Amino acid sequence: MASIPKLNAEETFTLITRDLDEVLGADNLKALIAKNDRPLRAYWGTAPTSRPHIGYFVALTKIADFLQAGVQVKVLLADIHAFLDNLKAPIELVRHRVDFYQRILISVFKAIGVPTERLTFVVGSSYQLTPEYTMDVYRTAALTTEHDCKKAGAEVVKQVASPLLSSMLYPGLQALDEQYLDVDFQFGGVDQRKIFTYAEALLPKLGYAKRSHLMNPMVPGLKGSKMSSSDHGSKIDFLDPAESVRSKIKSAVCEPKSTPADGNGVLAFAKAVLFPVSRLRAEAAGGEGIAEPFVPADAPKGTLFTIALPEKFGGGVLNFAEYSELERAFVAGEVHPADLKKGVADALVKLLAPVQKAFLGDEEWQKVEKLAYPPPEEPEKKKKAKKINPRHPPKAGVTTAPTDGQAAEVSKEGAEALANGVEKMGVDGK
Numbered sequence: 301m302a303s304i305p306k307l308n309a310e311e312t313f314t315l316i317t318r319d320l321d322e323v324l325g326a327d328n329l330k331a332l333i334a335k336n337d338r339p340l341r342a343y344w345g346t347a348p349t350s351r352p353h354i355g356y357f358v359a360l361t362k363i364a365d366f367l368q369a370g371v372q373v374k375v376l377l378a379d380i381h382a383f384l385d386n387l388k389a390p391i392e393l394v395r396h397r398v399d400f401y402q403r404i405l406i407s408v409f410k411a412i413g414v415p416t417e418r419l420t421f422v423v424g425s426s427y428q429l430t431p432e433y434t435m436d437v438y439r440t441a442a443l444t445t446e447h448d449c450k451k452a453g454a455e456v457v458k459q460v461a462s463p464l465l466s467s468m469l470y471p472g473l474q475a476l477d478e479q480y481l482d483v484d485f486q487f488g489g490v491d492q493r494k495i496f497t498y499a500e501a502l503l504p505k506l507g508y509a510k511r512s513h514l515m516n517p518m519v520p521g522l523k524g525s526k527m528s529s530s531d532h533g534s535k536i537d538f539l540d541p542a543e544s545v546r547s548k549i550k551s552a553v554c555e556p557k558s559t560p561a562d563g564n565g566v567l568a569f570a571k572a573v574l575f576p577v578s579r580l581r582a583e584a585a586g587g588e589g590i591a592e593p594f595v596p597a598d599a600p601k602g603t604l605f606t607i608a609l610p611e612k613f614g615g616g617v618l619n620f621a622e623y624s625e626l627e628r629a630f631v632a633g634e635v636h637p638a639d640l641k642k643g644v645a646d647a648l649v650k651l652l653a654p655v656q657k658a659f660l661g662d663e664e665w666q667k668v669e670k671l672a673y674p675p676p677e678e679p680e681k682k683k684k685a686k687k688i689n690p691r692h693p694p695k696a697g698v699t700t701a702p703t704d705g706q707a708a709e710v711s712k713e714g715a716e717a718l719a720n721g722v723e724k725m726g727v728d729g730k
């Protein structure tokens with residue numbers, strides 16, 4: 301990243317907050333910037349659950365802005381949060397995921413030109429198990445109603461019919477992290493908003509300072525809804541091969557003349573990811589520079605996104621210096637959905653190429669990936685292990701043969717259902 305000429309207070313604030321959806325506590329940040337007696341400190345946290353998808357580009361690109369503005373940034377790999385989130389994954393598995401996430405995040409940061417040596421990676425359990433932190437978890441529990449926990453976690457914590465107590469602790473721990481990571485602001489997607497406002501109310505009650513909160517917009521999934529880790533058709537993973545990236549974009553929702561507000565996920569992705577990443581690359585190349593490799597070297601100066609038109613329709617290239625130009629042209633019907641998709645797929649494939657190359661050239665990382673995301677058990681075997689003779693159903697409270705390495709208790713309802721010959725099992729709530 302090219303070093304930027306020293307910014308004044310206003311420019312610093314503008315750079316820190318550009319492209320964001322919302323800022324809570326802006327005055328506090330402005331005051332710290334104006335005081336200018338130490339660098340600002342911030343963190344972004346991620347809970348290593350499912351494979352990270354390309355929606356993460358938004359946050360990672362924004363982190364590049366923070367670094368450019370001189371902010372010291374910590375990346376929290378929130379292993380305990382992943383464990384708490386109704387995941388039912390053993391903590392050992394989560395630890396492999398931490399390893400996987402750290403590798404992939406570093407690789408993606410490098411792909412977009414972020415100086416990773418200026419980031420500090422912190423694993424949650426490295427400080428969340430100390431007596432001080434633990435006592436603060438209890439203090440938090442004693443200050444928070446069940447209603448407030450549920451409300452705070454509604455958009456973040458996995459919603460299930462019968463939530464585990466662990467999922468209630470999740471927002472409180474996230475609030476405490478601001479204190480223990482010693483930051484001025486926490487950064488995250490706008491989906492974290494309810495946890496952020498809860499943290500603003502909680503920390504002063506514990507005698508700690510209220511922090512500022514910066515929120516990036518969410519990238520809609522390719523089907524027009526929020527990009528979600530559990531919806532495979534709507535999300536593209538960082539390690540998806542080029543063919544799969546192309547075919548997912550091809551089948552994405554992209555009605556002619558529609559905008560992101562109408563649910564056009566392809567345009568929304570160009571807006572939230574491709575233009576900002578490209579701008580970052582152009583800035584790194586020295587302001588006037590070209591955002592190679594996304595933009596061909598011979599494109600006019602200032603081009604951030606190009607669409608190569610098919611030869612059979614006359615060929616040629618469309619160049620865009622700003623997202624608004626692309627949206628205008630698309631809404632005017634000057635750009636066909638198929639061409640937009642092709643342009644977006646070309647740029648994304650180029651963006652992901654170095655990440656895949658790094659993965660394929662790193663045996664250690666491949667081993668970690670297998671440990672972090674073991675292939676699902678064969679359905680045949682699973683069925684066998686779970687089979688219980690309905691003539692001799694286990695009694696309530698009796699432990700059955702474990703199916704996934706953990707002892708499973710049969711609930712009263714489950715035992716009754718079995719005794720009645722009902723198929724559904726009440727084993728361990730699964």
Ligand SMILES: N[C@@H](Cc1ccc(O)cc1)C(=O)O
Nearest residue numbers: 345346347378381456474477
């Ligand atoms: N809640 C964040 C993860 C996170 C966990 C702990 C934190 O302190 C911060 C962030 C997510 O949805 O991914």
